[in-house]
Amino acid sequence: MKTTIRLLQNNDYPHVQDLDTGIEDDYVKDIFDRLIQGPSRLFGLFQDGQLVSIAGYTIYAGSYAMLGRLRSDRRWKGNGFSTSLMTHVLNAAFTLHSIKWAGANTQEHNLSAQRVIEKNGLSNYIILHGAVTKDTSALETGAKPWNPVTDLQRKRDWVQQTYVKSAQVFPYECYYPFPGSMDLFQDHDLEQWAFYENDDQTRVLITKTDQKKNHYLHAVYPWSDMATQPGLWETISSDYGRLKEQTGEDTYIWMDLTKEEAQTLPANHRFELPSPWLLYGIYKEEYEKLG
Structure with missing residues (x-):
């Protein structure tokens, strides 16, 4: 089986629509066109040509990258794809010369996302309502x-x-x-x-x-x-x-x-x-x- 990760483009929207994430009214699908341009980038992990996970970053104030939009197809969970994709996104953000700091926000109950983030070396800064x-x-x-x-x-x-x-x-x-x-x-x-x-x-x-x-x-x-x-x-x-x-x-x-x-x-x-x-x-x- 062949795994590839690449930047998503406009013509990838049907692949994103087909993801079975279990998230109702997912805003990522609503604003997909805005997440692949300007200060934002969205990456996809494909397994034998099928999109199974997405994640990206947005640049703030020129030197901060906020990672996020991590979504995985429920039919492919448990294969480590989320961790691999987040590693790729983090590396991509830090290849930008201006980026000094990268972060990620996740809710307190989202333990799976926290594990992915921590595996990539990020430390918890603060918990906020x-x-x-x-x-x-x-x-x-x-x-x-x-x-x-x-x-x-x-x-x-x-x-x-x-x-x-x-x-x-x-x-x-x-x-x-x-x-x-x-x-x-x-x-x-x-x-x-x-x-x-x-x-x-x-x-x-x-x-x-x-x-x-x-x-x-x-x-x-x-x-x-x-x-x-x-x-x-x-x-x-x-x-x-x-x-x-x-x-x-x-x-x-x-x-x-x-x-x-x-x-x-x-x-x-x-x-x-x-x-x-x-x-x-x-x-x-x-x-x-x-x-």
């Missing part, structure tokens, strides 16, 4: 909202202090967190994102907009004391209200919360806390040492 809500009233205290930060250098100073120096994980988009570096904080992004700081300038909040089917105000707060900061939630609520006026009812607040942070929410909070995601990753120099 993608928490969403339309109502922050349980956390509001009536305090005044925080002060907007408009100076670009002040924004640079904040991200340098909170994310870059420590390489703390920064949620660059909904579903896509990465270890911090200045590559994630280009001036055009900093100018577009809203920054707010409290009166004594010891805390900062970043808000930005995202769309993953629904519209989101993505609120980013780099500390674990979010339940005790007067004015924080009033600031988030104010920005959310302005966004909702523009985008309509299918608009939510999104915050990436660790399990420990989720436990600090009051009992009457209105956040939905779906199964958390595990972020895995590896830097190129670490991967090269693995041989």
Whole structure:
């Protein structure tokens, strides 16, 4: 039996449609054309000409590769194809000169995907809930909202202090967190994102907009004391209200919360806390040492 791995093209769509993955309404099939161009690539593993597994990567901020879209035909599972394909995708990502770090996100209950990722040398960075809500009233205290930060250098100073120096994980988009570096904080992004700081300038909040089917105000707060900061939630609520006026009812607040942070929410909070995601990753120099 002959096994081959290659980049998928437009004319491979019928092969992808024929995969028996058991996933209902698989978004990969819906946006296949977008996953094979631009910053994304999709690879297929073929057994004697039959597509049995797919996976790919997308480039973010020029130097980060997020691996994913791993799908296997249920009739061919147990043959190690997923691990072989992920190894190929990871190698392909790191052949790109600009890529410094590659990662993968999988839900906590997806043990098979975690095994594939770990076999390729990636380490777990953090576990995060993608928490969403339309109502922050349980956390509001009536305090005044925080002060907007408009100076670009002040924004640079904040991200340098909170994310870059420590390489703390920064949620660059909904579903896509990465270890911090200045590559994630280009001036055009900093100018577009809203920054707010409290009166004594010891805390900062970043808000930005995202769309993953629904519209989101993505609120980013780099500390674990979010339940005790007067004015924080009033600031988030104010920005959310302005966004909702523009985008309509299918608009939510999104915050990436660790399990420990989720436990600090009051009992009457209105956040939905779906199964958390595990972020895995590896830097190129670490991967090269693995041989």
